[in-house]
Amino acid sequence: MQILSFECREEEKDFLLADLAEAGTLGVQETARHGGGWLLEAWFEDCAEGLAEKFGNRGATLSRPEAVDWVAVSRAQWRALEAGDRLFLAPSWDRAPTPEGRLRLVMPPGTAAGTGLHAATRLALAGLERTLRPGESVLDLGTGSGILAAAARLLGAGRVVACDIDPDAAAAAHQYLEGRAQVFAGSCRSLRDASLDVVAANLSPQAFSVVAGEIARLLKPGGRAVLSGSPEAKRAMVSRVAGGAGLVETGAIEIGRASCRERV
Numbered sequence: 001m002q003i004l005s006f007e008c009r010e011e012e013k014d015f016l017l018a019d020l021a022e023a024g025t026l027g028v029q030e031t032a033r034h035g036g037g038w039l040l041e042a043w044f045e046d047c048a049e050g051l052a053e054k055f056g057n058r059g060a061t062l063s064r065p066e067a068v069d070w071v072a073v074s075r076a077q078w079r080a081l082e083a084g085d086r087l088f089l090a091p092s093w094d095r096a097p098t099p100e101g102r103l104r105l106v107m108p109p110g111t112a113a114g115t116g117l118h119a120a121t122r123l124a125l126a127g128l129e130r131t132l133r134p135g136e137s138v139l140d141l142g143t144g145s146g147i148l149a150a151a152a153r154l155l156g157a158g159r160v161v162a163c164d165i166d167p168d169a170a171a172a173a174h175q176y177l178e179g180r181a182q183v184f185a186g187s188c189r190s191l192r193d194a195s196l197d198v199v200a201a202n203l204s205p206q207a208f209s210v211v212a213g214e215i216a217r218l219l220k221p222g223g224r225a226v227l228s229g230s231p232e233a234k235r236a237m238v239s240r241v242a243g244g245a246g247l248v249e250t251g252a253i254e255i256g257r258a259s260c261r262e263r264v
Helices: 010-022 051-058 070-076 119-131 147-154 167-177 205-218 232-244
Strands: 002-008 027-032 038-044 061-063 081-083 087-090 103-106 138-141 160-164 182-185 196-202 219-228 247-253 258-263
Touching (some): 002 051, 010 027, 010 038, 081 119, 087 119, 103 147, 119 147, 119 219, 138 147, 147 160, 147 167, 147 196, 167 182, 205 219, 205 247, 219 232
Parallel strands (some): 160 182, 196 219
Antiparallel strands (some): 002 038, 002 061, 027 038, 081 087, 219 258
16 A cells, blocks of 8 residues: 655645546545645555656655554553442453452453443443342343343352343354353343342333333342433433332432332
């Protein structure tokens, strides 16, 4: 790959763009210059010939783009961080030591929603940490990447189930969880009444309104739901829907974002 760069006046630009297209450019970046005029940077395959000769009278230069390690760039955006009081989220390549007193939860690879970087996911993790008792059964509803299911197992859950109506998300979660949970593509309607101690659901208010009754149906008496994903503006609506389904609020973690609710 090579880049042909030169400057031109406003009235020349359209003609030169046509010349560059005729020469076989892969694309042109146009940058306005202070005081008028344009910098044109045209990309060409290495095999392009005669470029210097064709545009040499404009003071054109040929260069090669710097090699970019896109893997390194992507990884730099992922950082290890703490969630709640006990969890430490880290990418698989991160070698930072786990802080004392915390459990290391390896982040999913990012092929589905829920890497752990979003505040709503971290709030759901904190709510799960506060709510779950060792040995209890858990459903990660709308599992996405599977991170809540993985956290439940790490925090001492017994049976863990994860489901998502998106088959691709369910497949990604299955790969990430590696047997730590039963994962299926489909609706929670296929699960038995009163069969779970905890349901974790990081869902939009609209999605929650659809499944609130199902969450209540699935919970054992005294079972708890950890809900996240609702902005402050939708808190009242979510509370009405939850109350109508028989879920009463027992605790909140950052109002409007995550709450714990118990089946009455």
